[in-house]
Amino acid sequence: MSEQNPDYLVQNEDFPGARLRDARLDEAEFQDVSLRNAAFNDTDLSGARFHDxxxxxxxxxxxxxxxxxxxxxxxxxxxxxxxNLAGMTINGIMVTDLLRKWEDA
Structure with missing residues (x-):
C-alpha cells in the first residue's frame, strides 16, 4: 500500500460506477485520478483548471x-x-477572419 498523504481525504480508493447528484465539490482537487468514460450533465466546471x-x-x-x-x-x-466563434482567436488571429478569407479564396 502506498504512503498516505495527509493533504488528501481519500487516497488509493476505487469508486467504479459512483453516481453523485446535487453534490458540491467546489475547490475539489483531483490528482492522479481516472475519470474515464465519466459523464458530466448540468455540471458547473467554471473556473476549473486542467493541467496535464x-x-x-x-x-x-x-x-x-x-x-x-x-x-x-x-x-x-x-x-x-x-x-459561436465571435472573438475566438488562434495564435492571436481572429477565427472569423480566417474563415472569411478561406471562404473568399
Missing part, C-alpha cells in the same frame, strides 16, 4: 466556454461545428 490532462475522444455538446484559454494543446482531428 488526457481529454482524448471526449464529446462536448451545449458547452459554454466563454473566456476559456487553451494553451500547449494537441488539437489533432478536433472537430468544431455549430459554434
Amino acid at each position: 490532462v488526457n481529454l482524448s475522444e471526449i464529446e462536448m455538446k451545449n458547452v459554454r466556454m466563454v473566456g476559456a484559454v487553451i494553451d500547449h494543446a494537441n488539437l489533432t482531428n478536433v472537430a468544431i461545428s455549430n459554434a
Whole structure:
C-alpha cells in the first residue's frame, strides 16, 4: 500500500460506477485520478483548471466556454461545428477572419 498523504481525504480508493447528484465539490482537487468514460450533465466546471490532462475522444455538446484559454494543446482531428466563434482567436488571429478569407479564396 502506498504512503498516505495527509493533504488528501481519500487516497488509493476505487469508486467504479459512483453516481453523485446535487453534490458540491467546489475547490475539489483531483490528482492522479481516472475519470474515464465519466459523464458530466448540468455540471458547473467554471473556473476549473486542467493541467496535464488526457481529454482524448471526449464529446462536448451545449458547452459554454466563454473566456476559456487553451494553451500547449494537441488539437489533432478536433472537430468544431455549430459554434459561436465571435472573438475566438488562434495564435492571436481572429477565427472569423480566417474563415472569411478561406471562404473568399
